[in-house]
Structures are given as structure tokens and as C-alpha cells.
Amino acid sequence: MMPIKSEGRQKIQMARMEKASNLLVTFSKRRCGLFIYASEFSILCGVEIAIIVFFSGKKVFSFGHHQYVEMIVDSFFTKKQSC
Amino acid sequence: MMPIKSEGRQKIQMARMEKASNLLVTFSKRRCGLFIYASEFSILCGVEIAIIVFFSGKKVFSFGHHQYVEMIVDSFFTKKQSC
């Protein structure tokens, strides 16, 4: 079979993604993207950054090690993940 | 005088920027970039995001409207700015 050639990055509308499968993929990619971006920002400019992402009201993903963030994240008793 | 033509985006080392003037410009740009990225992520994936940036131990920039973030930011009694 001929492999399907990628058409590369596509322009998307700035609205909630409708297809659940696409949304989940984009969620994973952009969560990593956000944390990587924050990490670079932190290194380049010597700033402390705390990020909390609330997904579906269940999952919590955190970035940074600020005491307040830890407090908040812990208070949710949810699984923590990071990039 | 001939205008100096831009050489476009340059590759930079992933380390704290040494020149204070460059650091400040990059700080402003990337703070906006971070918040814009977070805003897009939030819209695309329907997630709530809270971000706090601590700069020089003085300035606090926040993104998101989560109650805990407001609480934390307020506790610093510092000027709030955003993009």
C-alpha cells in the first residue's frame, strides 16, 4: 500500500475541538507543549512559574514546585502527571 | 541610511539570559506568549488553567480565574498584570 503522505500542520479554528479523539491527542500534545514552554521561559528569564491544569474536573496536571501549588494539587487527591 | 535588514529569529542557548535588557524584552514577550498559549489550550480542549509567574520575587502575573489562584495572588499584595 502507498503510505498516506502527511499534509503537515493544519490551521484550526479557535474553538473547542469537537472530535473527542482529536481533543485527547491535542490535549496531550499541548499540555506537554505548555510545560515545555514554561520550562524554557523559567530558564531563560529566571522566573518561577506555577501551572495547574484542570481537565474534566478530575485530572490535575501541575508544573513547578511552588509550595502553594503543591498544597492546591494535593488538596485534589488526584493523580499527578507531568511531561 | 540603509535600514538594517532583520535576520529573523535567532537560535538561542537554553540558559539564563545575561544581558538584562534582552532578558526584560524576552520576559515580556514570553509572558504574553505563555498566556496566549494557555488561552488557546484552554479554548481548544475545554480545560481550566491557572498560571502564576513570580518575577524577581516581586512581580506576580496571573492567568486564569480559579479561586485558589486568586487567593494566592491576593496573598502577595502585589500588582497584577496580564496580557
Next chain:
DNA sequence: TTATCTATTATTAGTCC
């Protein structure tokens, strides 16, 4: 500090595994 400009780098949508 912030906005504009531009060539260049960085990210990623869609897809398959």
C-alpha cells in the same frame, strides 16, 4: 516596557503504529 518588522526557528494537526 511595549509594538512593529522579518527571516528563521519551533511547534504541531492529522495520521499511523
Next chain:
DNA sequence: TGGACTAATAATAGATA
């Protein structure tokens, strides 16, 4: 869920105003 792929989009370093 997570990694690889690839062309296209998006962000931005450095200079300037």
C-alpha cells in the same frame, strides 16, 4: 494513551521606534 512523521502554521530574536 504515547511516539514518529512531515509539511504547514505559529512564535520569536534581534533590531528599531
